[in-house]
Amino acid sequence: MPNFKVKKIKDLILPFKKDEVELEWMAENNNVILIYTKVNEESFFLQVKKEKDSSFVIKGDKHTKPSKIAYLQKSLQIFRDYFCNHEDIINEAFAFKHNALIEKTSLIAYDFDQLLSKIKGKIYIEIGFGSGRHLLYQAKNNPDTLIIGVEIYNPAITQVAKLAKSQNLSNIMLIQSDARLLLSVLESNSVEKIFLHFPVPWDKKPHRRVIAKNFCQECARVLGKNGRFELRTDSYEYFDFTLKQFLHFSTPKFSLRKNEDLEISSKYEDRWKRQNKDIFDLWVWNLDSAYDELNLDDFDFSDMTFNxxxxxxxxxxxxxxxxxxxxxxxxxxxxxxxxxxxxxxxxxxxxxxxxxxxxxxxxxxxxxxxxxxxxxxxxxxxxxxxxxxxxxxxxxxxx
Structure with a gap:
């Protein structure tokens, strides 16, 4: 995170505007000053934190940081130049280039808002895509479908994005998230396929499995009328566990397969086959959704007043x-x-x-x-x- 450290700061007289950076107002407690900052269309907090040696660290608040790092860098530069003396700067870890304000296209979504803005038409979701072989295969063979890959390991996201760009694939969007939360923010009946290939079986800690009652209910809600959930696993226990979870629905339909070769194989599948392990497929569809749509009030606080x-x-x-x-x-x-x-x-x-x-x-x-x-x-x-x-x-x- 870009930041700098300074011995002291000048009096903060706000609002202050320079170029496209606006420092509008501030809030504070004993240790931190938050400065409400706007750059073009985005707003966020700059954070001024008092250290034990009475110096100050100025940085962006990590939970409100702008989508373009250059906005934060420019704001730090303005604060440094107009609210600090040069001789008081202890160190700094940011550099600003004007051409950094140019938005760069990416196959990675950094939050759900960015992801949801890209969704149009058909959607496939792959949970835990790993090396990305299957995800890239689906993107190549379904050019009119947005393939959303959700993964908890950031290195895998970066690597698969590079592979997609090298193959000129633009119909994918990758996000680092828990799959259960991703499903919860999607619209009902909006997804055609959900792939879960070779998940960690968690035989000794089944509570850590992504498959659970709430997950299955979310699958039923987001899958379209003919939408399908597909599990592929080398663990019979996980296969059996998943089947039992979906049997709680009133009229589910299943396709069960064993040791079927697919056109694309993951590195884990290659390993299991070399060890002569069985591979199990479970396809599930026709899930009745007993999940009621939430009738939310948009988090309305209008009924509350404070003096x-x-x-x-x-x-x-x-x-x-x-x-x-x-x-x-x-x-x-x-x-x-x-x-x-x-x-x-x-x-x-x-x-x-x-x-x-x-x-x-x-x-x-x-x-x-x-x-x-x-x-x-x-x-x-x-x-x-x-x-x-x-x-x-x-x-x-x-x-």
Missing amino acids: ANDLILLEKNFKNLTLKGDDYFLHFENLYQAKEGLIFKIAFGAFNKPEHSYIYVGEKIEFLFKKPFRIKENLKAMEKLKKVLKFHFDTALFS
């Missing part, structure tokens, strides 16, 4: 607090004082892939930057947030 005394109580009673439900959590991380209200930094939602947001609480309550994704875990967390704010952190009510 000056309420804000005093909120600040006085603030706690670094984590609240947990059966399938969600809410963590209050930090509180910052702004000119006319308070800023809360919170983490919340699904345990396997939490979201982080800043919420402004003043005469009104609103999310800074962007609203959370409209999934049930986030909705439950926001309902809990409303209760905590309403009762000013009287957490005895929620124990």
